[in-house]
Amino acid sequence: MVKQSLAGDEFELFASSLFRLTRSLRAASHLWLQLPGGLSPTDVTLLKVLEDHGDARSGFIAERLHVGPSVISRQLVSLTAEGLVERRRDPADGRAELVSLTQEGRARLASLRLAYVERMREHFTDWDAETATGAARTLDEITDHIIPALGGSSPAVRSRTSTALDTDDTDNTDNTDPRTATADDSDDTDSRTDTQGPA
Template identity: 40%
Template sequence: MTATRDPQHDERTAGTAELLDVLGRLIRTARAAGHRHQAEYGLSGTPLGILKALSTAESRAGDLAGRLQIAPSVVSRALVPLEQAGLVERRHDPDDARAARLGLTDAGRDRLESARREFSDRFTPLLDAWDPADVATLTRLMDRLESTLTEGLDLGSPAHGSRSPARTSS
């Protein structure tokens, strides 16, 4: 007895494989750009992720690790230079006297804004040939993809913290 093949399933599977291939290449390109950005401007990767996450809300280190989907030890190592640079500070946790919350300092907010501006200034010219509507659509779809993968793979909360309105629509 032969199994009946579902052409729609096969087509969706092939499309998913192609999407994952493109996504893998994009991740490698983004990682390489991040390393170059860090070498030139001194801020990217985990430290930048920490500043972005703390810009939306104070957080305990363990909760921050969960939001960023990285090991707590990675957060701990990345926090040391951020605290030494005066970008992040520990504050009393009103819910637990034994714990501390991490928050951005004014210098941390300024450095984050500067990093965002530097990175955007570098990449905006690369997208000059793109229709702004295409950029907006791609942004919305990538946000939706990240949310779908995070939820479907049970990875916890999204890396960037709170949900945007675009994430609630499907």
């Protein structure tokens, strides 16, 4: 069956609903994103990058989060002090540094993931498994259309068991080695958006 493109009033309705959703998430982000442990959404995303990719240079992390390396450097200072990450010289290049997720960092991520999912359950008590799965599929499809429209890469296909803590807004299909990646230090802007959840 050939799908007909949305046009006219239907597409206007969709655009209006999407705008309402993003505006509501932005307005309520200070309430919605209250995570245990005192970590910010960008801290959680940084830890998740390390969990997904293993040891990585700060330049690679900066590329994944779309921020300047100096932003990552500031985050790493606090995360290292809390014992969530460790930094060491890259044995392949003594001038470079590798960042690793510690066992405490992994444990904190698992705790945050559980807390986030439980918070979602509290607010969607009238949803059954089928409704939740259908909503996740629709949101993924919307994301897969929006990211390329904004000049980004289409994200990899996500598992239906993943959560907002399990994904980031980047293309996980590239073959860049996180141990050798570097990034341009010209961008010192934290590009975090508080509308996407703690990811």
